[in-house]
Amino acid sequence: MLYRVIDAAELPALVDAFMERYEVIAPVRSGRSFAFEAVGSFDDIVLDYPTTITSPKKYVLPPRETLFEFDAAANEVADFVEEVTPRVIFGVHACDINALNSLDLVFRDARYPDPYYAARRDATMVVGISCTPSEGCFCHLVDADEARTGYDLFLQDIGGRYLVSIGSVEAANILEGACNPREATDEDRIAFRHATRRRQASFNPDIPNIQEVPMLMDAFHSDPFWEELGGRCLSCTACSSVCPTCYCFDIRDTMDPDGVHGLRERTWDACTSPQFAVVAGGHNFRADGRNRVRHRMYHKLNGFMAAHDRNLCVGCGRCVYACKAGISPIEVLRFFERKGADDAD
Secondary structure, three states: OEEEEEEHHHHHHHHHHHHOOOEEEEEEEEOOEEEEEEOOOHHHOOOOOOOOOOOHHHHOOOOEEEEEEEEOOOOEEEEOOOOOOOEEEEEEOHHHHHHHHHHHHHHOOOOOOOHHHHHHHHOEEEEEEOOOOOOOOOHHHHOOOOOOOOOOEEEEEOOOEEEEEEOOHHHHHHHHHHOOOEOOOHHHHHHHHHHHHHHHHOOOOOOOOOOOHHHHHHHOOOOOHHHHHHHOOOOOOHHHHHOOOOOOEEEEEEEOOOOOEEEEEEEEOOOOOOOOOEOOOOOEOOOOHHHHHHHHHHHHHHHHHHHHOOOOOOOOOHHHHHOOOOOOHHHHHHHHHHHHHHHHO
16 A cells, blocks of 8 residues: 655645546535535535535435336337446545445445446545544444545545545546655654544443454344334334445336336335335235344344455444434444343353
């Protein structure tokens, strides 16, 4: 990995250079929170944000997208051609970069790549930035607090300047043309270590660090805890709406008023929706909140790990704030902590 240092005052020039060739998506203030939106100026960007309401996922996996058009009378299907906009998503935290990496495993790097996702992802550059954890962040507990891959540039604030990790040749050329990158000095490396230690010390110590979570998910699969947790679920699907790694979807045919022409669309779906596991004949494989919530947590903390050797949950904490019933992976970690204390007794 190649590292360079730039002054903080050079960031506007870097963003301007990206804007010459790409649509720039970046965190902006949205009411009392923050959101990723298209920006027209560096002045619109907020880089010291704690987290955003939703993740950048929507720019590679839209909430609703057309797959193809059809003519029912002629029994014909026509590919739907959508122009893919070259983008730079600027100011992405490590947890969200790791989330995109997980989505890549499902949609781009799988045996059968999804062409719609791959087209958007391949046209998207990612510029990451360091952050200070908020109270609900636990990315360090799921190995998502550092982005080792999946970015074109990553900016680590080291006080008035940034240590830049370079992940692609294209981004390196833009950086070279817009800024005056220089070799990191011993002083820069020391500042980086201090910044890293401050960040590590900023995590909420009340969130328990539980080892062997996948094994515990299996061991306590039938515990009454899931009945209590699932009984609180409102089935609002807010958790999946804000989650950067939820990738379940539904396929729907939308007819035009003429009843002949229409669109086949892909829309986000959620395993906490009561209708998610309904099959032909009306049977629901997960008819109650206990099974739906347990299934969601199991996939985040165990199932994806078994298939891809990484957690699907990246500890961003968005679901902690979105769920009005207080359901989140943190509650599962606290449950395991209590079970450990019971065993010790």
